[in-house]
Amino acid sequence: xxxxxxxxxxxxxxxxxxxFVCYMAYSIYFIRRKGVxxxxxxxxVSALAAGIFAAQMLNWPIPGGxxxxxxxxxxAGILLGPHLGFLVLFIVLLVQCIVFHDGGITALGANVLNMxxxxxxxxxxxxxxxxxxxxxxxxxxxxxxxxxxxxxITLAGIVCGLEIGFSPAFPFGVAxxxxxxxxxxxxxxxxxxxxxxxxxxxxxxxxxxxxSYLKRVSYGGK
Amino acid sequence: xxxxxxxxxxxxxLVLISPIFGVILADMVGYHEPLDVAAEILGLNDITExxxxxxFLDYTVPGLPDVLGYIVSGFIGVxxxxxxxxxxxxxxxxxxx
Numbered sequence: 109x110x111x112x113x114x115x116x117x118x119x120x121x122x123x124x125x126x127x128f129v130c131y132m133a134y135s136i137y138f139i140r141r142k143g144v145x146x147x148x149x150x151x152x153v154s155a156l157a158a159g160i161f162a163a164q165m166l167n168w169p170i171p172g173g174x175x176x177x178x179x180x181x182x183x184a185g186i187l188l189g190p191h192l193g194f195l196v197l198f199i200v201l202l203v204q205c206i207v208f209h210d211g212g213i214t215a216l217g218a219n220v221l222n223m224x225x226x227x228x229x230x231x232x233x234x235x236x237x238x239x240x241x242x243x244x245x246x247x248x249x250x251x252x253x254x255x256x257x258x259x260x261i262t263l264a265g266i267v268c269g270l271e272i273g274f275s276p277a278f279p280f281g282v283a284x285x286x287x288x289x290x291x292x293x294x295x296x297x298x299x300x301x302x303x304x305x306x307x308x309x310x311x312x313x314x315x316x317x318x319x320s321y322l323k324r325v326s327y328g329g330k
Numbered sequence: 331x332x333x334x335x336x337x338x339x340x341x342x343x344l345v346l347i348s349p350i351f352g353v354i355l356a357d358m359v360g361y362h363e364p365l366d367v368a369a370e371i372l373g374l375n376d377i378t379e380x381x382x383x384x385x386f387l388d389y390t391v392p393g394l395p396d397v398l399g400y401i402v403s404g405f406i407g408v409x410x411x412x413x414x415x416x417x418x419x420x421x422x423x424x425x426x427x
């Protein structure tokens with residue numbers, strides 16, 4: 109899903125960078141105002157970023173020339189909320205772009221928007237919704253985790269389809285790129301959903317305070 | 331320490347096994363990045379190599395075979411992320427948030 113350089117037109121580049129910068133500014137404001145950027149959570153952000161970076165290197169090639177790999181946006185959103193979760197994916201995407209040129213510098217705004225904002229927010233809200241329906245139960249963790257991971261990557265794929273579809277460089281418009289990207293990511297996203305659900309459940313069993321932190325933030329506490 | 335030993339161990343294992351998926355199996359099935367394939371079919375100009383600034387392009391290390399380069403790249407990436415985490419941690423402990 110990492111869009112390389114040369115795929116997006118200047119308007120799409122400017123719009124996606126603007127969205128990314130505005131969201132980052134709001135996240136920094138939120139993090140400072142809420143005082144959630146404690147030393148312990150910096151450790152969780154670092155650990156999750158390192159884990160997602162390593163997990164993204166495990167490309168599962170599929171005969172026919174494509175691949176599947178874990179993205180982790182939904183997982184970060186569920187574990188750390190929409191702002192610290194964004195920070196995790198931003199760090200991963202920045203390092204991939206600057207150090208390995210995986211994802212273009214002109215497409216960094218779009219890649220952060222897709223994986224760091226859309227996937228993270230979707231994961232977060234799916235999990236909150238599941239928690240409101242089923243409470244702090246295992247059912248909520250598994251269903252919320254699965255939906256967060258699956259829908260997160262699917263919506264990120266659809267937004268990616270919009271970006272490349274609107275770009276004049278692509279001869280096919282959004283009528284082609286959105287369904288192709290959406291359907292493909294909805295199929296591959298099942299694995300993302302399963303991994304997210306099991307990781308959330310595992311983390312809750314081993315360190316419940318990490319997952320419970322999300323509930324406190326979403327309901328107004330620290 | 332920025333991250334716990336358990337997490338670090340998991341990350342090291344993931345990086346060590348990553349070439350099985352990212353290099354060996356990828357070569358076996360003729361894998362290319364999906365968006366690169368689309369660009370080639372459509373005749374688009376992927377300018378990644380034209381404007382490249384890093385010696386570690388596509389998780390390779392100059393002079394090293396692909397498998398070893400992939401592993402070294404993984405450790406470089408993890409190292410940079412943990413270094414960023416260390417800087418952030420120093421920053422937060424000074425601010426006493």
